[in-house]
Amino acid sequence: MASFEQILSIVKDSCSYAEPKVDERATPKGVILSREDIIPVARAMQQNPLLYFDMLSCITGIDNGPEARTMEVVYNLYSIPFNHHSTIRIILSRDNPEVESVSGVWKTADWHEREIFDMYGVVFINHPDLRRILMPADWEGHPLRKDYTHQEYYRDIKVKY
Amino acid sequence: MPTDGVQYISKPGNLFRSVPNKFDAANLRSEEMIINLGPQHPSTHGVLRLEVLMDGEIVKEVVPHIGYLHRCFEKHAENLPYNQVIPFVDRLDYVSSMNSEHAYAMGVERMLGIEHQIPKRVEYIRVLVAELNRIASHFIAIGTYGMDIGAFTPFFWLMRDREHILRLLEWASGARLLYNYIWIGGLFYDLPVGFEDRCREFVHYIKPKLQELETILIDNKIFIGRTANVGVLPLELAINCGVTGPMLRGSGLRFDLRRVDGYSVYPELDFEVPVGEGKMGTVGDCWDRTSVRVLEIHQSLRIIDQCLDKLTGEYIRTRDFDPQALIPKKIRPSAQDFYVRAEIPKGELGFFFRADGTSDVPFRCKCRSCSFVNLSVLPEIAKGILIADLIAIIGSIDVVMGEVDR
Numbered sequence: 146m147a148s149f150e151q152i153l154s155i156v157k158d159s160c161s162y163a164e165p166k167v168d169e170r171a172t173p174k175g176v177i178l179s180r181e182d183i184i185p186v187a188r189a190m191q192q193n194p195l196l197y198f199d200m201l202s203c204i205t206g207i208d209n210g211p212e213a214r215t216m217e218v219v220y221n222l223y224s225i226p227f228n229h230h231s232t233i234r235i236i237l238s239r240d241n242p243e244v245e246s247v248s249g250v251w252k253t254a255d256w257h258e259r260e261i262f263d264m265y266g267v268v269f270i271n272h273p274d275l276r277r278i279l280m281p282a283d284w285e286g287h288p289l290r291k292d293y294t295h296q297e298y299y300r301d302i303k304v305k306y
Numbered sequence: 307m308p309t310d311g312v313q314y315i316s317k318p319g320n321l322f323r324s325v326p327n328k329f330d331a332a333n334l335r336s337e338e339m340i341i342n343l344g345p346q347h348p349s350t351h352g353v354l355r356l357e358v359l360m361d362g363e364i365v366k367e368v369v370p371h372i373g374y375l376h377r378c379f380e381k382h383a384e385n386l387p388y389n390q391v392i393p394f395v396d397r398l399d400y401v402s403s404m405n406s407e408h409a410y411a412m413g414v415e416r417m418l419g420i421e422h423q424i425p426k427r428v429e430y431i432r433v434l435v436a437e438l439n440r441i442a443s444h445f446i447a448i449g450t451y452g453m454d455i456g457a458f459t460p461f462f463w464l465m466r467d468r469e470h471i472l473r474l475l476e477w478a479s480g481a482r483l484l485y486n487y488i489w490i491g492g493l494f495y496d497l498p499v500g501f502e503d504r505c506r507e508f509v510h511y512i513k514p515k516l517q518e519l520e521t522i523l524i525d526n527k528i529f530i531g532r533t534a535n536v537g538v539l540p541l542e543l544a545i546n547c548g549v550t551g552p553m554l555r556g557s558g559l560r561f562d563l564r565r566v567d568g569y570s571v572y573p574e575l576d577f578e579v580p581v582g583e584g585k586m587g588t589v590g591d592c593w594d595r596t597s598v599r600v601l602e603i604h605q606s607l608r609i610i611d612q613c614l615d616k617l618t619g620e621y622i623r624t625r626d627f628d629p630q631a632l633i634p635k636k637i638r639p640s641a642q643d644f645y646v647r648a649e650i651p652k653g654e655l656g657f658f659f660r661a662d663g664t665s666d667v668p669f670r671c672k673c674r675s676c677s678f679v680n681l682s683v684l685p686e687i688a689k690g691i692l693i694a695d696l697i698a699i700i701g702s703i704d705v706v707m708g709e710v711d712r
Contacts, residue, residue, distance in 0.1 A: 171643040199545050203645065203674035205658045221645045221658065221674075225545060225561060232643070253548030256682040264380070276328075279373040279711060289380060 146229050147195050149174045155196060159189035168234050173221075175232025180244045183235060187250045190222060190231070198222040198231065201251035206261035210291040214239045216267060220247070237267065246272040264289040327357050328369045337361050341693070345374050349454045349697045352707030354681075356700075358693065365696055368688045370681060375711040383671035388414050388637040389490050391671065396484040398655075398673060399709040402443035404436045404475070405650035407488040412569060413646030413657045414490045417639035420632065424491070427621040428629050429571045431497055432488055434505070434613040435475060437606040441512075442471040443651035444599045444606075447704040451596060452523050454701040455532045460523045467515055470508050477501065490637060493629035502618050509607055509614075516603060524600055533596065534587035537687050537699035541590065547683040550676050551653025552602065553703060556582035556595035563649035575612050577605040592702035599704075638666050652676040652704055677709040 156165050156176050163179040165186075178186055190198045200223045207217040220233040235244055246269035248254040258269045259278040266287040269275055277284065285296045295304050329340055341358045344350035353374035359367040379398060383391045395410045396403040415421040449464035472482045477498055479487035487494045523529055539549070544557045554561055562579040564572040580601035582594025617623075641663030647656040653676030660670040680703050688696050 168643070170641060173645065201548055202647065202654065203656050203658055203672065205670065205672040207660060207670050219643065219658065221656070225559070228566065230645075232645070234643075251548065252543075252546045252686070253679055253682065256678065274328075277373075279376045281373070288378070289384075 146227050149231075152176075152190075152196060152229075152231055155189060155193050156186055159185045161185065168232060171219075171232045171234065173230035173232055175219075175234060177234045177236065180235050180237060183233070183247065184245050184250070186233065187220075187247045190233075191250055196224060196229075196231075197226055198224045200225055201247070201253050201257075204254060204257040204261060206265040206267055206289070208239070208265055208290045211239070216242045216265060218244055218261065218267060242267040243270060244268075245270050246275075248272060263287070266290070329357065329359055329367070334359075338366065343696075345371075350700060351450065351705055354700070354705065354707055354710070356696075358696065360693065363692055365688055365691050365693055368685045368696065370684060372678075372681070372707070372710050375707045377708075377712065379673060379712040380671060383668055385667065387666040388639075388668060391668070392489065393484065393486050395673075396486060397708060398675060398712060399443075399650060399652065399677070399706050400483055401446050401706055402439045402651045403483060403485050404432075404439035404488065405443075405648070406655055407485065408432055408436050408570070409646065409648035409650065409655045410657055411488050411490050412648060413644065413659060414637065414639070416646060417642065417644050417659060417661060418490075418634060418637065420491060420634070423632060425621075425627075425629075425632070426571065427617065427623070427627060428492055428632075430613050430616050430621055431493060431629075433571055433575070434610060434617065435478060435485075435487065437609045437613070438471050438475060438505075440651045441603050441606050442468045442475075444603050445471075447651070448519070448523070448596060448599055451701040451704070452529070455529070455698050457523055457526065457529060460519060463515070463519065463522075467512060470511070474501070474505060474508060477504075489630070489633055491633040492631065496623060496627060496629050497617070499623075502614050505610065505614055509610055513607065516600070520600060524597055530586050530593060532698055533592035533702070535591050536587075536691070536695045537592045537702060538588045539590040539683065539687050543686060544590070544683070547686065548679045549653070549683050551649070551651070551680065552595055552598045553653065553680050553683075555580065556598045557590035558582055558584075558594075563647060563654060567647070569648060575609050577608050580605065592698050595702045595704075636666065639663070647674070650676065652706065652709070653680060673712055675709040675712060677703075677705040677707075678712075681705050681710055 160182045162181040166177040168175040168177050190196050202223050203221040205219040209215045216237045216239050218235045222231045246258055258272055261267050262275055263277045263280050286293055339360050341360050343356040343358055345353040345355040355371040357369040358365055379394055382394050395406045399406050445464040445468040449461040452460040476482050479485040539557050541557045544554050558581055560579050560581050565579055580598050582589055582598055586593045639661040642661055644659045647654050655676055656674035658672040659668050662669045688699055
């Protein structure tokens with residue numbers, strides 16, 4: 146079981162773009178990365194024999210609202226053999242929410258990322274099949290954004306009931 | 307545009323604007339064809355639509371289309387106080403609501419820092435009702451799976467026995483399926499007087515029935531023929547795809563969050579974690595997954611027995627016991643991100659909370675549902691098989707569409 150300091154040092158070694166910050170508010174403890182570093186860090190965390198985060202439990206999208214002008218993507222990682230947890234948080238600009246897809250590292254990210262694209266409009270670069278998943282393909286807008294207002298009619302059906 | 311009084315005006319053009327398929331029929335090779343399976347087919351367990359690219363009887367590609375049962379759980383949760391989200395949590399996995407409630411309540415309690423103050427009697431009641439519900443959920447899974455592949459009788463037997471569980475839970479909570487029984491910091495109500503005796507009677511009644519089930523379904527030659535060596539899920543793929551629950555255990559990994567995380571009072575209870583061993587074919591085939599579910603029912607009965615011993619012995623009901631005593635009047639966690647997970651019958655149910663520290667409403671409440679993740683492995687293992695086996699694989703995944711679409 147690796148301590149958080151070990152995890153942090155391995156993450157630091159694989160970051161090339163910006164220094165990772167410690168995520169103070171997260172349980173389990175985690176790091177805040179810049180979006181360019183996600184793929185090397187994800188690969189290192191999955192394949193480093195000390196960490197071996199073989200399971201991606203959850204990916205969450207968060208919209209901080211039009212005033213804060215940021216969006217976040219949070220990855221919850223778990224290692225089955227070592228039984229330790231970690232979190233990666235990435236803060237994106239709300240005008241251009243784009244981040245590299247990790248579905249090449251963990252296949253489970255495929256549908257999670259489609260859901261975040263559907264609900265928040267975050268674009269995952271190099272995703273194999275980025276379509277809407279829960280909402281209909283011709284739905285307008287991204288429903289979980291804080292400033293979302295639904296369309297009045299969907300295929301001539303009144304949305305507000 | 308329709309006028310205010312009319313909700314929908316039918317126009318001929320509406321029919322042509324249907325939901326698009328991923329594959330375009332014009333670009334197919336001459337031997338290929340697209341078969342649309344569902345969303346209203348009994349073997350798709352709800353409203354799952356599969357777009358299947360076929361070459362004769364061989365499946366080349368499967369594309370699941372989901373979202374028909376989307377009820378905006380996460381949007382609702384962002385607009386309601388923590389305690390009022392629990393009825394919505396019930397409706398995620400509607401055949402095992404107690405387990406989902408347990409996971410959610412546990413998460414909020416940990417955020418508030420009151421998880422060690424919960425009385426033991428409350429915790430044992432929670433585990434008792436959760437395990438009863440786990441058996442009911444596995445009964446549905448096994449029964450409908452049998453029906454999918456042609457065994458009709460076990461379904462009736464299991465639904466009959468599930469009815470006993472539902473009546474017990476209705477007696478405790480007042481509802482048959484959507485209980486709202488486990489609250490943050492306690493319970494809706496103590497167990498009714500006499501519940502423990504009836505529960506013991508049920509355990510005594512159900513044990514020989516499980517033997518019958520194993521004879522008629524699990525060890526049945528036709529059932530083995532339909533499920534052994536079908537839909538083999540290798541362990542590495544299962545972990546990489548995030549599969550959990552009986553599917554992961556069916557692939558041979560002894561991984562159960564009740565043991566691994568040891569939440570609630572599970573560390574004090576004696577039970578085993580069954581895994582698939584490839585007895586009838588390959589490790590990780592449909593037969594292994596089903597047999598793991600049957601073995602888990604036996605373990606759940608063991609847990610129920612131990613809970614009943616505790617609830618009639620050490621933590622017996624007293625006149626002044628109030629299961630609502632510890633329920634916080636104001637649920638306002640400090641500012642934090644929190645991920646909680648628990649084992650429900652389908653796998654790992656996780657909740658990601660972001661609390662902003664200033665309101666009673668979660669800023670973000672994401673549900674990591676196990677059926678959603680387990681279903682995403684279907685296109686991987688359903689390549690190059692017969693279409694009859696595709697039905698067998700869907701059934702063995704045990705999806706509940708309420709939880710997939712949320």
